[in-house]
Amino acid sequence: MTVTASGTLPVEPYDVAVVGAGVVGCAVARGLAHHPGLRVALVEAQDDVGQGTSKANTAILHTGFDAVPGSLEARLVREGARELAAYAAESGIPVERVGALLVAWDEEQLAALPRLAEKAARNECHDTRLLGPADLYAREPHLGPGALGALHVPGESIICPWTTTLAYAVQAVRGGVDLHLNAPVTHAGHADGVHRLDTPRGPLHARRLVNAAGLHADTLDRALGHHDFTVTPRRGQLVVHDRFARALVRHILLPVPTALGKGVLVAPTVYGNVLLGPTAEDLDDKRATGSTAEGLSRLRAQGRRILPALLEEEVTAVYAGLRAATEHDDYRIAAHPDQGYVTAGGIRSTGLTASLAIAGHAIGLLAGTGLDLGPRRPLAPVRMPNLGEAFPRPHQQPERVAADPEYGILVCHCERVSRGEIRDALAGPVPPRSLDGLRRRTRARAGRCQGFYCGAAVRALFEEAQR
Amino acid sequence: MTGRQVDVLVVGAGPAGLAAASLLATTGARVEVLEREQRPGGVPRHCAHGGFGTWPATLTGPAYAALLADGAARAGAEVRTGVTALDWAGPRTLTTIGPRGTETLAARAVVLATGARERPRAARLVPGTRPAGVCTTGELQQAVHLYGQHIGTRAVIVGAEDVSHAAADTVRAAGAEVVALVTELPRAPVAPVRTLTARLWHRTPVLTGTTVTELLGHGRLSGVRVRHRDGRTATLACDTVVFTGDFVPDHELARRGALTLDPGTRGPAVDGALRTSRPGVFAVGSVLHAVESAATAAREGAHAATAVRAWLTRDADPADGNWPAGVPLVAEPPLLRITPNRVTPADRLPYLLRTAFPLTRPVLDVTQDGRPLHRERFPLTRAVPHRALTLTARWTHRVDPGGGPVHVTVSRPV
Numbered sequence: 001m002t003v004t005a006s007g008t009l010p011v012e013p014y015d016v017a018v019v020g021a022g023v024v025g026c027a028v029a030r031g032l033a034h035h036p037g038l039r040v041a042l043v044e045a046q047d048d049v050g051q052g053t054s055k056a057n058t059a060i061l062h063t064g065f066d067a068v069p070g071s072l073e074a075r076l077v078r079e080g081a082r083e084l085a086a087y088a089a090e091s092g093i094p095v096e097r098v099g100a101l102l103v104a105w106d107e108e109q110l111a112a113l114p115r116l117a118e119k120a121a122r123n124e125c126h127d128t129r130l131l132g133p134a135d136l137y138a139r140e141p142h143l144g145p146g147a148l149g150a151l152h153v154p155g156e157s158i159i160c161p162w163t164t165t166l167a168y169a170v171q172a173v174r175g176g177v178d179l180h181l182n183a184p185v186t187h188a189g190h191a192d193g194v195h196r197l198d199t200p201r202g203p204l205h206a207r208r209l210v211n212a213a214g215l216h217a218d219t220l221d222r223a224l225g226h227h228d229f230t231v232t233p234r235r236g237q238l239v240v241h242d243r244f245a246r247a248l249v250r251h252i253l254l255p256v257p258t259a260l261g262k263g264v265l266v267a268p269t270v271y272g273n274v275l276l277g278p279t280a281e282d283l284d285d286k287r288a289t290g291s292t293a294e295g296l297s298r299l300r301a302q303g304r305r306i307l308p309a310l311l312e313e314e315v316t317a318v319y320a321g322l323r324a325a326t327e328h329d330d331y332r333i334a335a336h337p338d339q340g341y342v343t344a345g346g347i348r349s350t351g352l353t354a355s356l357a358i359a360g361h362a363i364g365l366l367a368g369t370g371l372d373l374g375p376r377r378p379l380a381p382v383r384m385p386n387l388g389e390a391f392p393r394p395h396q397q398p399e400r401v402a403a404d405p406e407y408g409i410l411v412c413h414c415e416r417v418s419r420g421e422i423r424d425a426l427a428g429p430v431p432p433r434s435l436d437g438l439r440r441r442t443r444a445r446a447g448r449c450q451g452f453y454c455g456a457a458v459r460a461l462f463e464e465a466q467r
Numbered sequence: 468m469t470g471r472q473v474d475v476l477v478v479g480a481g482p483a484g485l486a487a488a489s490l491l492a493t494t495g496a497r498v499e500v501l502e503r504e505q506r507p508g509g510v511p512r513h514c515a516h517g518g519f520g521t522w523p524a525t526l527t528g529p530a531y532a533a534l535l536a537d538g539a540a541r542a543g544a545e546v547r548t549g550v551t552a553l554d555w556a557g558p559r560t561l562t563t564i565g566p567r568g569t570e571t572l573a574a575r576a577v578v579l580a581t582g583a584r585e586r587p588r589a590a591r592l593v594p595g596t597r598p599a600g601v602c603t604t605g606e607l608q609q610a611v612h613l614y615g616q617h618i619g620t621r622a623v624i625v626g627a628e629d630v631s632h633a634a635a636d637t638v639r640a641a642g643a644e645v646v647a648l649v650t651e652l653p654r655a656p657v658a659p660v661r662t663l664t665a666r667l668w669h670r671t672p673v674l675t676g677t678t679v680t681e682l683l684g685h686g687r688l689s690g691v692r693v694r695h696r697d698g699r700t701a702t703l704a705c706d707t708v709v710f711t712g713d714f715v716p717d718h719e720l721a722r723r724g725a726l727t728l729d730p731g732t733r734g735p736a737v738d739g740a741l742r743t744s745r746p747g748v749f750a751v752g753s754v755l756h757a758v759e760s761a762a763t764a765a766r767e768g769a770h771a772a773t774a775v776r777a778w779l780t781r782d783a784d785p786a787d788g789n790w791p792a793g794v795p796l797v798a799e800p801p802l803l804r805i806t807p808n809r810v811t812p813a814d815r816l817p818y819l820l821r822t823a824f825p826l827t828r829p830v831l832d833v834t835q836d837g838r839p840l841h842r843e844r845f846p847l848t849r850a851v852p853h854r855a856l857t858l859t860a861r862w863t864h865r866v867d868p869g870g871g872p873v874h875v876t877v878s879r880p881v
Contacts, residue, residue, distance in 0.1 A: 240589075244722060287685060290596040314715075317589045319597060395564050405566035410551045413503055435599065450587035453504075455606035456614045463616070 481509020739814020
């Protein structure tokens with residue numbers, strides 16, 4: 001198993017290099033790991049997998065009910081959702097099929113619901129149902145006053161985005177993929193059938209290239225002479241509310257898209273929090289992952305209407321993610337056979353859901369560029385540590401605590417993370433290189449105290465492991 | 468899962484919990500204290516400054532924590548560290564987890580002493596990026612005093628009250644520079660000498676009327692943007708920002724148990740015997756009023772011990788009767804909160820009040836259903852937001868236990 005974060009990159013050319021270790025890049029790398037004949041590199045600019053858009057989204061496993069029917073995105077979301085649901089069950093990734101309610105707050109939105117139900121049916125989502133106000137308030141008694149009805153989409157689910165990306169990366173690395181972190185591609189070129197990727201850690205060569213660079217996919221695409229799309233980062237600010245708010249909401253409460261734009265959603269998370277967001281701000285700066293006073297006050301005003309009691313609970317975290325929006329309505333996934341190059345660009349807010357299907361599609365295109373994938377083998381299944389509240393955590397399993405008392409010693413009290421879980425994460429095949437990375441693997445320091453109680457203790461465990 | 472029975476279960480081994488446990492164990496009760504941290508003592512464990520204990524023989528926080536823990540152990544209480552009370556399994560039964568596994572502990576009385584914590588950056592809705600180098604005083608003090616961790620080189624302290632100055636001292640003790648103390652308030656909520664010492668002795672600016680509007684930096688904090696109330700803005704370059712004060716009760720167990728909370732304190736509502744809304748369940752210390760001093764917390768622990776003893780030795784009453792409900796005690800603006808916040812005629816514990824702004828020679832009126840119960844004058848006192856104002860309990864016998872809420876209002880001095 002090879003994971004590097006420093007030092008010169010290997011000299012010998014790889015068969016395939018995947019640029020970008022977000023959820024899509026990791027899924028592609030995992031897919032390629034099924035082919036033991038290939039030497040594959042997964043190249044990432046930052047110090048961890050899933051550090052960009054993949055870590056800061058709404059954590060929803062979509063049905064694709066509102067995709068543009070007939071689009072590539074619609075198909076990949078539909079297929080990907082099925083694949084990911086099965087994969088999550090097998091790998092221990094927490095998923096809760098809570099269902100979504102598109103809540104109509106005015107006549108225009110109410111009138112839009114039947115059309116959305118038809119669109120859902122065209123996206124092979126046939127189990128939607130229109131609800132009147134009585135049914136709606138019976139399902140969501142804490143909903144603010146004035147809702148006129150809703151469309152129920154039972155298949156919409158919530159999922160842990162961190163564990164998903166990490167599970168792909170772990171399987172890829174175990175399957176022989178070399179993961180190179182801290183290796184931002186500063187320049188790319190193609191000559192004599194070989195791609196050369198320049199990074200601060202030296203050049204990396206590969207005969208085939210997959211562009212899964214997310215926000216930077218357009219830059220890499222241009223370096224190889226293509227001008228198919230421009231990424232306009234669309235910022236989504238999100239507010240995470242205390243776990244005491246979880247009892248206030250049962251479904252994902254989605255806005256009804258209208259001519260006036262998309263509203264915000266309120267959704268439970270698998271960690272037992274409640275999300276409010278996102279904003280949708282088109283920006284130029286691909287590093288503008290900050291929240292703003294205006295964004296937060298707008299979200300809270302909308303949240304107050306949707307679920308008034310939510311605002312009574314404390315905010316546990318605020319974050320902002322940048323979606324890789326382009327000028328096109330669909331994904332920009334394309335093969336350039338002459339270059340041995342596949343782009344997976346414009347993967348906006350559905351990348352998590354569609355990741356496995358995108359990977360399958362991209363690998364198909366890669367084979368179409370003349371790459372001989374060689375024999376295919378099944379990968380050893382991966383079993384991820386559970387971060388979800390709906391499934392037993394280690395401290396809730398007496399037999400595990402009996403066998404290993406470290407699972408009974410809680411370090412992070414708000415999120416109830418044991419010393420055993422932190423130890424396991426630090427010793428994992430793709431270990432964290434920062435406290436944030438440790439948080440995404442364990443939930444340590446992710447709770448309402450944000451480290452008041454446990455911050456120094458968690459840091460001590462982390463620093464001990466770095467020695 | 469195993470089940471055991473004890474007389475008294477104390478949750479939290481800070482000053483309040485340990486004081487209660489010591490006194491109860493002395494009288495022969497079987498007392499068990501559950502402490503989720505690895506060492507007992509609560510917040511004083513990581514307060515390196517002095518001023519704890521009884522004047523003039525004051526101690527540092529860690530020495531005071533050790534003294535209380537030793538006292539409880541010597542009195543015969545079992546203090547179990549590394550054990551977390553997870554949830555309720557009955558009216559006075561808790562499930563716990565520790566290295567020895569899960570346990571269900573039933574008690575005849577439960578004392579909640581779960582303390583308080585500072586609200587972190589996110590809860591205060593401070594916008595910006597999410598870099599490393601953002602913490603609270605609690606984390607800072609533990610990092611420096613318990614773990615000897617490096618904390619950066621230049622720190623901005625958000626807040627200008629006593630705990631903020633303690634944080635500044637910790638930053639200096641760690642060899643780093645305090646860039647400034649920043650508070651939204653027009654005047655620093657602290658004894659003037661403290662602000663003066665910071666400004667003149669430490670040459671640390673104390674910026675009043677100033678709001679932190681944004682945190683900057685990717686990876687590590689690079690600065691904080693501030694705005695003065697006159698509209699001026701500035702960026703303070705720093706790699707650490709400490710959010711201090713703004714304490715809230717750690718009320719998770721109280722809420723999980725559906726105990727009645729007081730809207731003013733957000734902690735469990737208690738009467739003058741520190742009884743919560745549930746028979747046999749008491750609450751003491753900072754979970755009642757985030758926060759007063761460690762001495763106040765310890766005093767409440769000791770006071771509750773008397774009531775717990777009375778509850779343990781009561782005539783067996785299967786219906787949990789004899790548990791006076793009390794009537795709500797409400798502090799009206801500009802008063803922010805009052806503790807205890809329910810009242811029964813037998814209550815003797817003085818009341819702690821906090822005011823939103825300074826009051827010169829205040830006069831407090833206590834009324835029930837329009838009927839005056841008591842008037843208390845403070846002719847020599849200027850009540851300030853950063854110190855508690857104490858109201859006697861000499862009037863409680865006039866309370867009608869069947870009447871409406873009792874109100875405490877501020878009158879103009881006469």
